[in-house]
Amino acid sequence: MLTSKNLILGALLTAFFTALALISFLYTPHDHTTVDIVNKLKKPLSEGYLLGTDHFGRDILSMIMVGARTSIAVAVVAVGIGMIAGVPLGLTAAANRGGPLDEVIMRTNDLVFAFPSLVIAILITAIFGPSALNAIIAIGIFNIPVFARLTRGAALSLWQRDYILAARVAGKGPARISMEHILPNVANLLIVQGTIQFSLGILAEAGLSYVGLGAQPPTPSWGRMLADSQTMISFAPHMALFPGLAIVFTVLGLNLLGDGLRDLLDPRIRRDAR
Amino acid sequence: MTLLRVENLSLNIGQTPILHDVSLTLYAGQIAGVIGESGSGKSMTAYAITQLLPPRSVTTGAVHLDKTDILTASETDMCALRGNDVSMIFQEPMTALNPVKTIGDQVAEAILIHENVPKAEAMARARAALDRVELPADRFPLTRYPHEMSGGQRQRVCIAMAIALRPKLLIADEPTTALDVTTQAGILTLLTRLVREDGMGLLMITHDLAVVHDMADHIYIMQKGRVVESGATEHLFNHMQHPYSKALLAASTHQPDRAAGAQETPLLTVNNVTRDYTPPRTKLWSKPGLFRAVNGVSFTLRKGESLGLVGESGCGKSTLTRAILGLEEIQGGEILLGGEPVFTGKHPNRAVRRKMQVVFQDPYGSFNPRHKVSRLVSEPFHLLDTRPADVTAQVAEALTAVGLTPEDADKYPHEFSGGQRQRIAIARALIIRPELIILDEAVSALDVSIRAQILDLLAELSRTHGLTYLFISHDLSVVRSITDRVLVMKAGKIVEQGPTSRVFDSPDHDYTRSLIAAAPKLPEKQSA
Numbered sequence: 001m002l003t004s005k006n007l008i009l010g011a012l013l014t015a016f017f018t019a020l021a022l023i024s025f026l027y028t029p030h031d032h033t034t035v036d037i038v039n040k041l042k043k044p045l046s047e048g049y050l051l052g053t054d055h056f057g058r059d060i061l062s063m064i065m066v067g068a069r070t071s072i073a074v075a076v077v078a079v080g081i082g083m084i085a086g087v088p089l090g091l092t093a094a095a096n097r098g099g100p101l102d103e104v105i106m107r108t109n110d111l112v113f114a115f116p117s118l119v120i121a122i123l124i125t126a127i128f129g130p131s132a133l134n135a136i137i138a139i140g141i142f143n144i145p146v147f148a149r150l151t152r153g154a155a156l157s158l159w160q161r162d163y164i165l166a167a168r169v170a171g172k173g174p175a176r177i178s179m180e181h182i183l184p185n186v187a188n189l190l191i192v193q194g195t196i197q198f199s200l201g202i203l204a205e206a207g208l209s210y211v212g213l214g215a216q217p218p219t220p221s222w223g224r225m226l227a228d229s230q231t232m233i234s235f236a237p238h239m240a241l242f243p244g245l246a247i248v249f250t251v252l253g254l255n256l257l258g259d260g261l262r263d264l265l266d267p268r269i270r271r272d273a274r
Numbered sequence: 275m276t277l278l279r280v281e282n283l284s285l286n287i288g289q290t291p292i293l294h295d296v297s298l299t300l301y302a303g304q305i306a307g308v309i310g311e312s313g314s315g316k317s318m319t320a321y322a323i324t325q326l327l328p329p330r331s332v333t334t335g336a337v338h339l340d341k342t343d344i345l346t347a348s349e350t351d352m353c354a355l356r357g358n359d360v361s362m363i364f365q366e367p368m369t370a371l372n373p374v375k376t377i378g379d380q381v382a383e384a385i386l387i388h389e390n391v392p393k394a395e396a397m398a399r400a401r402a403a404l405d406r407v408e409l410p411a412d413r414f415p416l417t418r419y420p421h422e423m424s425g426g427q428r429q430r431v432c433i434a435m436a437i438a439l440r441p442k443l444l445i446a447d448e449p450t451t452a453l454d455v456t457t458q459a460g461i462l463t464l465l466t467r468l469v470r471e472d473g474m475g476l477l478m479i480t481h482d483l484a485v486v487h488d489m490a491d492h493i494y495i496m497q498k499g500r501v502v503e504s505g506a507t508e509h510l511f512n513h514m515q516h517p518y519s520k521a522l523l524a525a526s527t528h529q530p531d532r533a534a535g536a537q538e539t540p541l542l543t544v545n546n547v548t549r550d551y552t553p554p555r556t557k558l559w560s561k562p563g564l565f566r567a568v569n570g571v572s573f574t575l576r577k578g579e580s581l582g583l584v585g586e587s588g589c590g591k592s593t594l595t596r597a598i599l600g601l602e603e604i605q606g607g608e609i610l611l612g613g614e615p616v617f618t619g620k621h622p623n624r625a626v627r628r629k630m631q632v633v634f635q636d637p638y639g640s641f642n643p644r645h646k647v648s649r650l651v652s653e654p655f656h657l658l659d660t661r662p663a664d665v666t667a668q669v670a671e672a673l674t675a676v677g678l679t680p681e682d683a684d685k686y687p688h689e690f691s692g693g694q695r696q697r698i699a700i701a702r703a704l705i706i707r708p709e710l711i712i713l714d715e716a717v718s719a720l721d722v723s724i725r726a727q728i729l730d731l732l733a734e735l736s737r738t739h740g741l742t743y744l745f746i747s748h749d750l751s752v753v754r755s756i757t758d759r760v761l762v763m764k765a766g767k768i769v770e771q772g773p774t775s776r777v778f779d780s781p782d783h784d785y786t787r788s789l790i791a792a793a794p795k796l797p798e799k800q801s802a
Contacts, residue, residue: 162640163650166702169599169632171624171657184644 007260013253017246021068030059032066033218044238052238054228060239063220064246070132070221071250074214075201077136079194082143087190089144090151091182095174097156106152109145117142118207125213132215139204143197150193154186188265195258199251206247222247277302277475278323278443283335285315285322285499292318293499295335300492302442303473305466307486307507309522310496311721312692316479319496320445323477324360325352340442358388361436365448367428371420377404377431378416384435403438404431407464425587426457430464437468444469445477450485454586454748459792462489481721483526484751484794487511495519511797521723527796528726529755530733536579536758541612541710541742542598547571548606549593567593569766570607575710580736580743582757582774584750584789590766591746595714598744600627611710628657631703635715637695641687647673647698648683654706672701675738676731693724700731704739712744717752729756750793754778762786 029050036057044052044060051060093105121138128134158164158181167177208214209223217224222243229239278300285293293315300306310316321327323337325344337344339359347355364370371380381400385391391399401416407430420428429449436444446465450458466489469476478486486493487507494504495518503516514520549568567590575581585591596602598609600622609616611626631654634640641650651669655661662668670680676697687695696716703711713732717725733756735741747753753760753774760777762770762785770783781787 162634162636163642165601165634166632166640166699167653168601169627170654171622171627172653176656181642185642 004260004264006256007264010253010256010258010260013249014257017068017250017253018072020065021072024062024065024069028059028062028065030062032058032062032220034058041232041236041239044242051242052236054225054239055232055236060225060242063225064222064242067220067222067225067243068246068250070215070219071202071205071247074132074136074139074205075198078139078143078201078204079197081137081140082147082197083190083194086144086147087151087183090148090153091155091178093148093152094155094159094182095178097159102152105148109148112142112145117204121204121208122211122213125208130213130216132219132221135205135208135214138208139201143201146197147190147193150189151186154189155182158182158185192258192262192265195254195261199254199258202247202250202254275302276300277340278477279336279338280319280323281336281338283319283322283333283337285318285327285334286332287328288330291499293322296496296499296501298494298501298504300443300475300477302475303470304491305469305476305478305489306492306494307490308477308479308494308496309481309483309486311481311522311723313498314496315499316496317447318499320362320447320477320479323443323445324356324362325349326356354388357384357441358439359441360443360445361439361441363429363432363436363444363446363449365451367425367432367452370432371428373420375419376416377409377414377418377420377423377434381416381431381435381438384438388439399438400434403434406437406468407431407434409434424457426453426460429453429457429461433461433464433468437472437474440472441474443475443477445479447479448481449478451480451482455750455789456586456792458485458794462794465489482794483523483722484796487796488794495522523796525722525726527751528722528729530726530729532580532733532756533737537577539577540574541577541579542575542744543610544571544573544575544594544598544607545610546607547594547597547604547609549590549597549602550605567766568597568604571763571766571768572607573761573768573771575742575744577709578736578740578742579759580745580757582753582760583744583746583763584748584753584760585763586748586789589763591763592714594763595632595712595744595746598712599630599632624657628706629708630710630712631706631708632712632714633696633699633703633716635718637692637699637719640699641695643687645686646683647685647687650687651683651698651702651705654702657706668705669701672705673698675704675735676701691724693720693728696720696724696728697731700728700735704735707739708741710742710744712746714746715748716745718747718749725752732756750778750790762789 038057039049039053040055040057042049042053044050046052049059051064053059089105093102096102120142121135124138125134164177164181167181205214205221206223206226209221210227212227214223215221225243226240229236233240276299280296280298283293283296296319298306308316308319322333323344333345342355378397378400381403382393382396385396385399397416401411404414405411409427409430420431423431449465450461453461462485465476468474478490480486490507492504493507493510494501495516496502497518503510503514503519514523547568548566548570551565551567553563553565571594583591597604598616600616603617611629614623614626616623616626648666648669651672652665655665669683673680673682678694678697678701687698690698717728720728729752732743736743745753745757757774759772760774761768762777762783764785770777770781770786777786778790781790
């Protein structure tokens with residue numbers, strides 16, 4: 001089946017880049033901060049430098065490995081912020097559906113949605129200064145309404161179920177019902193949306209670093225590697241190629257994983273639910 | 275003239291055999307009823323006739339429609355045939371229509387797919403088709419949208435789409451199961467009239483013997499993919515041979531063995547209760563409206579009694595149920611259970627709520643699919659101040675009381691059949707030993723044989739546990755068999771109440787009379 005192939009491919013790609021990031025803590029071919037002008041702009045596959053070196057003679061493979069760390073860390077924390085704040089907000093809104101609290105939560109969501117996310121990210125870094133931490137916060141804030149809306153929408157339809165009514169007859173309050181009955185049943189959706197937001201987070205981090213508002217030197221970042229390469233792209237295309245491919249394949253892997261998980265977890269496809 | 279001839283039709287999906295040697299014959303201008311319980315293969319027979327089968331289906335045998343051999347016809351030929359010579363009507367009129375297109379467009383579309391005619395002509399013919407299903411132009415213009423119509427009216431639109439091209443064969447798959455009795459009677463009369471007028475053949479698929487008894491010329495009874503008995507309707511009902519057919523008829527008219535246990539003490543007192551809703555504003559500045567779903571309802575339910583509440587959808591019976599359960603605040607009157615109000619101030623009264631539980635209609639929707647049976651059944655313990663120490667033992671006891679085993683506590687709800695799930699729902703209601711159980715359409719979604727078992731179980735539990743039932747249903751035959759007294763509700767009001775046999779035999783109110791007249795009837799038992 002095509003979907004399960006997608007799932008496996010996505011899982012493999014994601015696992016590969018996660019492994020790169022983890023290995024970088026223990027081993028990199030070269031130190032990613034060492035400037036070595038003698039060996040600058042080495043072509044890929046040259047002696048000791050699998051993916052070549054950049055204009056300071058730093059090893060590109062090492063930088064990509066450490067850069068994966070930055071990308072994944074930013075994306076994980078940003079998705080975490082979105083989930084930790086967004087899911088309870090969505091559950092609360094659904095539990096008070098139609099009430100004033102629901103209106104307040106959802107209209108505030110709309111307000112956050114109304115701002116272009118990159119512009120706000122630039123604003124935040126402009127106020128607090130560029131750093132990986134501020135990039136994380138900026139990306140994380142924009143994940144909150146995504147999760148809040150998704151959770152509320154799914155929870156609303158669950159609140160109409162008979163088993164929720166049965167729980168209310170058993171004297172359970174909205175908070176308890178949300179935790180016991182609603183949350184486990186929206187978890188599937190959240191996992192799928194999580195992987196997709198994860199890939200968007202990696203793209204956003206690359207974008208912010210590209211314009212110089214993400215992780216600061218000497219911390220390597222795929223986005224800044226791209227930015228560094230652009231003046232040299234005509235005679236050293238490998239400097240742009242490898243970080244670019246890393247971004248493409250990570251995002252592709254996560255999207256395939258997300259799609260595959262959706263098919264796997266969707267009860268309408270998983271027929272054994274009946 | 276033979277219209278449809280199915281000979282020794284067998285169907286396998288993958289490795290699973292679905293149908294075995296099904297043979298049936300349908301003549302033009304006649305109605306054949308195909309009866310069976312869920313899983314009997316009755317719908318699959320219809321899909322085999324239209325070749326709308328799931329992937330990996332293998333059919334053997336022969337299906338002839340007029341002169342066409344359906345099993346060997348190409349998909350292109352079948353597309354030309356479907357809608358043109360064969361049409362289908364389905365169970366759920368609420369989802370069978372596209373909500374964003376007008377009814378005129380949808381009926382005209384059926385014509386435009388098959389015939390190369392100008393749009394205006396198709397619309398004129400759509401109008402004629404809607405007129406034929408008794409949706410007149412002055413009240414139902416072509417520009418109506420499905421959401422502006424009731425379930426019965428939508429089913430009429432579906433019928434109009436199906437008959438617009440005057441098909442030779444119409445297949446109706448449980449066309450009235452989702453409808454109220456009076457609406458059902460109208461649709462059945464309409465279908466019968468269309469069949470006789472157009473000389474088309476109608477294959478009527480249903481689980482309800484009473485429905486086909488009133489209208490079919492010929493009946494086929496199916497069980498586990500086989501036709502176990504068939505014959506002309508009158509003959510078949512008078513000379514039933516096969517044990518399954520007899521069991522089916524017995525189950526349909528099943529009378530649970532009940533003991534009259536009503537005492538004089540009132541348990542539930544509903545006194546002049548009113549429940550208002552504020553419907554959403556239609557215009558920005560319009561005054562908020564008021565919809566009175568329950569209007570001045572009063573009744574008393576005595577200890578040990580079984581009281582029926584009958585009414586069609588939208589009459590307010592579900593709203594009343596929620597009010598009794600203390601889930602919603604009422605705007606007027608009072609509801610007392612054992613002399614105490616279910617709702618005090620802004621909060622439901624926990625002590626009172628412990629004395630009642632509820633069983634819902636849908637055996638599939640009433641459980642959280644992610645919890646095990648033990649957790650589901652013990653959920654009402656939340657109403658107690660302290661959770662009892664022997665939860666496992668009590669769950670086992672409740673499961674045993676409803677005819678399941680204590681080992682079932684470790685399973686998930688999807689491992690059970692519909693009837694078993696309804697038993698689990700009853701176990702959940704029993705576990706805190708309530709005095710009152712509200713059964714909200716609790717047997718409506720079940721097959722007749724399962725329904726008979728559940729009714730027996732309820733009768734037995736009422737004896738052994740001294741339970742009082744409030745039995746809410748639209749199904750008159752069920753209410754008649756299990757209740758002592760009955761209330762008839764219409765548009766938020768109780769229009770008639772009295773002992774069940776009196777209300778059914780000599781109804782006072784016109785509405786009760788029309789309900790009873792509309793209910794399809796089975797012949798009196800021949801030789802029991």
